[in-house]
Amino acid sequence: MLAVLAPVTGVALASAIGDVNQCRETVALEVAAAPEIAPVLREHAADWSSAARPSQGTCVSVTVTAIDSVSVAMAYANAAGLDLDVGDAQIQPVELPDVWIPESLLWPARLGGDLGGRLSDRIDPVAASPVGFGVDDAQLDAVFEGTPLDTVAVSLSDPRYDTASLALLMVAQEYGISLRNDADGVTPMSAAEVTAQRLAGNESGPTFVSPQPNVATFEYPYIAWSDDTGATKRGVEVFRSSLLTNAFTDRLTQYNLQVAGPYPAMPDVEVIERALADWRS
Structure with a gap:
């Protein structure tokens, strides 16, 4: 072992x-x-x-x-x-x-x-969590539940290691949305990641917000x-x-x-690679 x-x-x-x-x-x-x-x-x-x-x-x-x-x-x-x-x-x-x-x-x-x-x-x-944004208090007036993805400034991390950013890039590619990448924008995160910050003692941490269209959940x-x-x-x-x-x-x-659904579908590798290629370019 x-x-x-x-x-x-x-x-x-x-x-x-x-x-x-x-x-x-x-x-x-x-x-x-x-x-x-x-x-x-x-x-x-x-x-x-x-x-x-x-x-x-x-x-x-x-x-x-x-x-x-x-x-x-x-x-x-x-x-x-x-x-x-x-x-x-x-x-x-x-x-x-x-x-x-x-x-x-x-x-x-x-x-x-x-x-x-x-x-x-x-x-x-064994579990699931929605993916969307971690939104600071100062951003909540402009970014709300169901905010259209093409109207939001997003602070993307490198999707080669940040899965929330990769999931966001994949849904943007699917719907033909050009994301506005801005260091002062909202952060791609899952609801579970947002909660983990608060449970770790960061009571002033971000609020979870889901955009439209929805981003694929973590499984x-x-x-x-x-x-x-x-x-x-x-x-x-x-x-x-x-x-x-x-x-x-x-x-x-x-x-x-959340309780996970059965029989998950493996993501399409070609879709992943296209999203990563767009990031590299």
């Missing part, structure tokens, strides 16, 4: 529901998650630990680490020998986790969908290795199943996350 080489932000013991009361084996899972969803994963794992019992004597130890998705994506790309353009992103040193939960399917799409067969073809979304996919076998594979599936229960989904709203 490979571990995430980043500060451990949460550790919990958990297990599947069963009739055996003792752990004959403990499977240790390393989960790398987008920072805004990591806290709810950590809370869930802690409660799951106290409420569940071993399944056929197998228990699962889950370590959740909050880490920017671009760093994990680059680690995957390096492992597979893929050329992933992330601009001048600040990359943290990462070893590959057992489970990766980034904010968007845009990341696995840019990695070829399944990393050349290295990733499981089962990718369940927070559950991504695992395709070649995991034995105990590790059992642990991956046990933890995956726990995230589809009410015990997990009932927690999402306090983080401005």
